[in-house]
Amino acid sequence: MGLLTREVERAPCTVEISHCFDSLHAHVRFNNGTTVYPGDSVKVHGPEIMAPYGMVVSEDREATIIRASALERLWTRWTGDFEVMELCEFSFSDEVTL
Numbered sequence: 001m002g003l004l005t006r007e008v009e010r011a012p013c014t015v016e017i018s019h020c021f022d023s024l025h026a027h028v029r030f031n032n033g034t035t036v037y038p039g040d041s042v043k044v045h046g047p048e049i050m051a052p053y054g055m056v057v058s059e060d061r062e063a064t065i066i067r068a069s070a071l072e073r074l075w076t077r078w079t080g081d082f083e084v085m086e087l088c089e090f091s092f093s094d095e096v097t098l
Contacts, residue, residue: 007067019051039068039076
């Protein structure tokens with residue numbers, strides 16, 4: 001992989017959508033053991049999957065993975081810590097603001 005070049009690969013995957021009282025999630029598992037790294041982009045192909053309330057739906061799909069260049073991967077790792085800290089900026093208060 002070059003400093004500025006990206007690689008594209010396709011991988012079979014399983015998409016699991018849960019729409020239950022105790023779990024609301026969407027997960028993608030690559031069936032060939034592929035791993036996604038910081039900076040990579042993933043697009044799962046196919047129509048939208050809708051899970052009715054109380055159900056868990058799994059479907060086999062194909063995904064396109066666009067691998068980040070070495071420079072993008074480095075930038076993502078370097079700036080990722082700052083983005084996580086933004087998520088930590090919260091507070092709880094008894095006061096009601098209008």
